[in-house]
Amino acid sequence: MSGSPGRTAEPGYYLLHHNSLTGASCPTSYNLIPILVNGEVFGEDKEISIHILNNNFNEDSLHGIVMEAQDLAAPLLRNISMCTAIEEAFVGAEVIIILNDDIENEFESLENRIRARLPLCELFGSLIEKNAHQSVKVIVAGKTFLNLTTNLIIRYTPSLNPRNVIAVAMVLENEAKAMLARKMKTTASDIKDVIIWGNITGSHHIDLRKAKVFRYDSAIWGPPSFSRYLLNLIFDSEWIRKEFEASVNSWSLTRYFQRGVSSAHCIATVLKFWYHNSPPGEILSMGIISEGEFDTPAGMVFSMPVQCKNGVWFPRTDLTETELTEEIKGAIIHDLQQEKLIALGEVSTYQPYLPVAGITPRENRVRIQIEENLEEEQKDQTEFFSIGSLDFSEGRSSQEPLEGNDFEFYEN
The missing domain is CATH 1.20.5 (Single alpha-helices involved in coiled-coils or other helix-helix interfaces)
Structure with a gap:
């Protein structure tokens, strides 16, 4: 079999990116597939095959998405199929997207919801270890326990490079930008360098210390590269100090299941940056395995600022004077440790964080910044x-x- 004219091919077979979507019956999948096959993510000369599955390997909920994808008649979509046999999951996969979009039982305890991640991650990890390409990239996205899921996948794929498993923080990052843009009456795309620290779907911190606004309608104008610090342009500092982060978290929880478009866009954008570089100098937040950067515990999956270049990501350890104080970091680390201990059965109850007394409160930090x-x-x-x-x-x-x-x- 030879490649189509004008497309990258190796002698005897197409050069494919095999994408396995788990949680494929959720809204994000419907919006993600058209983006993956339009050439923007992997390249306009790359055909792809997509294999979809859900966590119970039930094909009834997958028929519709397969038929709709086929109806796209997308030139770069070579094949789309369902995986209903557990032993065949992730065979030859070069990219695996795990979507934690399950609707949770609000009456179930936090501890039970955490413990429920372990068997699924253990299963997926063993299948990835057995069947996937040795350089597979694994992207964890969605609403629930992203850092924990990423950490467990790494734990159960010992032969896989742990730097090839990441969690998407861009959804939260973009929500923060959009809320700031509405407050400032500007465009969300003109707000850059918002940092998400910590547990993306748990205890995290939205850091505006480095955030900048471009093309802002004010008395001072410059070329497209000219920017101003965001914290100096929002005159309602009370809103920043007390309402902003709580509002973002509230919006995230109440509107999540209507935002498949933004989730799909963020997953595709992270993949695109990973393959083709993130914008030079621009900060991207990503849940990654820590190697001690920013004095975080090695081996912990922690959202931090990164940049992608030449097919790899690297932490932006050159950034100084961020909002990641010892108080904030202590609360985040405690939360991540508790999730992992409960998932592994080492503790039975989530223990709340007891902050260290005498730390400067957020209100004063924002004023100083x-x-x-x-x-x-x-x-x-x-x-x-x-x-x-x-x-x-x-x-x-x-x-x-x-x-x-x-x-x-x-x-x-």
Whole structure:
């Protein structure tokens, strides 16, 4: 069998990316498949085969998604099939997407929900270990216990490079950007460098210390690369201090099952960055196996800032002066440790975190950050204005751009 004209092929067979979707009957799958086969993720010359399964290997709920995918008549979709035999799961898989989108029983205890992850991860881990390609990439996404699931998959795939198993934090990251954009009356895509620390679907922290806004409608304008610190542009600091993170978490919990589009987009974007590099200099949050970065426990799956380049990710350990204080880190580490201990049966009850007394509260941290960022921004603006001059000659109106070296100035 030879490759189609204009597509990458090896002698005798197509070059394929085999994608196995678990949890394939959930809304995210319906939105993800069209993105995977449009060429943006793996490349416009790569045909793919998709094998879908759910956690009970029942084909009844998968017929519809197979038929709809076939109806796409997508040129890059070579084949889509259901996996209903456990022993055949993940055979030859180069990419595996695990979707933790199950609707949980609200009356079931937290401990029972945590313990329920173990047998499924043990099963999937053994099948990945036995059947998948040796360099398989595993992406864990969804609503429930992402860090724990990622950690358990790593535990039960001992021959797999642990750096090839990651959890998607971009859904939460983008929700935060969207909420900030609504508050600022700007576009979410113009907000960059929001960091998600810790347990993506548990105890986490949304860090705005490095966050920047581009193309913001204000008295100061620059080229597309010009940005300002977000914390200096939101004048309602009370909202940042007390309502923002709680609002993001509340929105995430109540609207999750209507957001298959955003979940699918984030999974595809993370895959695209992993294969083709993330934007230079831009911060991406990802749940990864820690090797001690930012003084986090080695072997713990922890969401932190990363960058993707040449098919690998690496932590942004060059970042300094973030909001990851010892208080925040202590609460997150405790939460992750408790989840793992309960899942492995080493403790029976989740023990709440007891914070260390005398730590500066978040309200004061945000105030200090705003003041520090404002000082740095004022310095940047001084340099900004020193390289050009305002010129109202030759009939220019005050609303027209005035060029000064690489920048443009507007006067309100």
